Amino acid sequence: MSHDQRPEPSAAHPRTMERRGFLKKAAAGLTGAALVTHGCGSSSPNANGEGPSIKTSPKVMWRLASSYPRSLDTIYGAADVLAKRLSELTSGRFTVRPYPAGELVPAMEVMDAVQQGTVQLAHSASYYFKGKNPALAFDCTIPFGLTARQQNAWLSHAGGLELMREVFSDFNIINFPAGNTGIQMGGWFRREIQSVADINGLKMRIPGLGGEVMSRMGATVQVLAGGDIFPALERGAIDATEWVGPYDDEKLGFYKVAKYYYYPGWWEPGPNLSFLVNKDAWAKLPSEYQHAFEVAAAEANGAMLGKYDALNPPALERLLQQGVQLRPFAQDIVALARQTAFDLMEELSGADASYRKVFEPWKAFRDQSYRWFATAEASFTAWAAKEAQPG
Template identity: 45%
Template sequence: MQRRTFVTSAGAGLVAAAVASPAVAQSMPEIRWRLTSSFPKSLDTLFGVSEVFAKRLAEITDNRFIIQPFAAGEIVPGLQALDAVSNGTVEACHTASYYYVGKDPTFTFGTALPFGMNPRQQNAWFIEGGGTDLLNEFYKSYNVTAISCGNTGTQMGGWFRKEIRTVEDLRGLKFRVGGFAGRILTRLGVVPQQIAGGDIYPALEKGTIDAAEWVGPHDDEKLGFAKVAPYYYYPGWWEGGAQVQTFANIAKWETLPKHYKAAYEAAAYQAGTWMQARYDASNPAALRRLVAQGTQLRPFTLEVMEACYKQAHELYAEVAAQNPWFKRVLDHTLAFRNEEYLWFQVAEYSFDSFMIRMRARSN
């Protein structure tokens, strides 16, 4: 009786396995994508986050959905990453959307609006505030869809050959600065230059540019800017919380099974958390080393900050009057930002300010 039961059960199991295997194979297809990054391999965090993302996605899908990251220049130049996804050259990319403000200034919101939000507020806007859905509606016309995949934290203001004390000191300055900030600074006499990360150092060294901003101490130390420009300014008001995103070609995205899309999103968010943590952990020591080597740390003066803030909001109003998409996302962003700072000034700012004062006393 036991033998008969065993044989019956075993036979049923074989039948079930025979039925289940094709179903599993169909639901877990093997997919291979290429991802082009806007960043060089030397930037272990900005490029590294795409590797962390791809590794986690492979782990979640038991190595059935594989994305291979390529550094800037290996398939296309860094500033052409979005175009390569849009036209189907590659399935995905990892980039900063504000590199593409030449196409439409609305692209600035995917990375950072100057004088916008800090990293936590930016993250809240994307995940809970409707930012991702709103921007993906805009991105549709470029044949791409995006998910947040990292944040640099609030950035530094950059490396300068001379001190910047007044607004007049900005006039005629050839400044490598990304995204929409260049248009704001133009109104104050700056000559903005958009240059990919790997090309900044030689331009600064040769004097092709007078100043350059990139990210912060961890990356800036790696790129060697302290060797060719002594003054290191802060804060980078144009990137209070600079988000980077992974873009996918819409046609390719729509072919993915639902659970692969979920895995892709989960891997992107986890990689993004890693990126922010790595910068927060690495920047303090890098800043100490830079200062010990002679870097002159300087805050932008209140005069410069207020002049830039004024010009930024005047420019926003002008662009919004002509560009419905920009106006729609701007209104959404500023409303969210203002509510966030209402809360942050109560708890976050009060706590941070107190702790900074205590740290200063104990040193």
């Protein structure tokens, strides 16, 4: 619970032009930036007649509630990237203070806190909150859905962000992409899972739509915050857990109590994290602060995936040296999981018009995108991976 190499936005997009304009102003010290004074009905022009300098604009401090512990520096780190860059872009006048899970708000309650205005901002995975609206899962990831690059493309250039903002608007929230882990591992199991029959009765920590799929396949599903998983696995309250991948999983110590490490995480092919912003707080910001936030969020979004891609390979090697047994999911498990996932989505689409409004264009994008990726990406990756094998 990034990002991929984010495609350069089209120069024709108005928001892109605004961001580029903002960056030019930032490079020049933002001295000529036009700002609307927070809480005032008018503003005094600066020497250039444009509006007040950012140095005379109001000081704003927001609190960010994260769903992640500080020890998971890559996934939690997106909040730090946002805070650092936002402060730099606004000469320290718009600041964000991140708080790890549980310090202000429990990990699974950060969306409520933003909606109610307890905090102005959260960093989380939207599928944690699918109980509020199942369509929220599309903002994060769907089983057998989009990879990190595809998810980024759908959100940024194929109308996904606009669709998701309609959903979030019902909760007085505006969402911004805030990192991606890339495809995740299938998780840690105390015993081997060799067929669908081994899923029956399995107690597993797994959130999102993937949890519903596993439940329909016979598992007993729980949703636990990152810091609560190891104790539950150690004492046998759960038999298995998924998290992210080798780097985080090593930090959380799962290999000490569960030796079977499965792949791939078919339920999380490209999970997008989000900054969730209270809409009332957002509306009160001067426009230049809004632009600064967008720029800082985009940087945080782009940084996560690269860091995971650099840290996961050596972490996997270290785990294997600890006696971890790497296992692929059996084909009957994957086949049933895929069928179950799409049956479930079709059911939700048939029962809920708001869900269908997101699902239908998402599915059309997914199908088209995978035809292209299968043509070039998948064939090259298969060839390159084979060539990289020793011997």
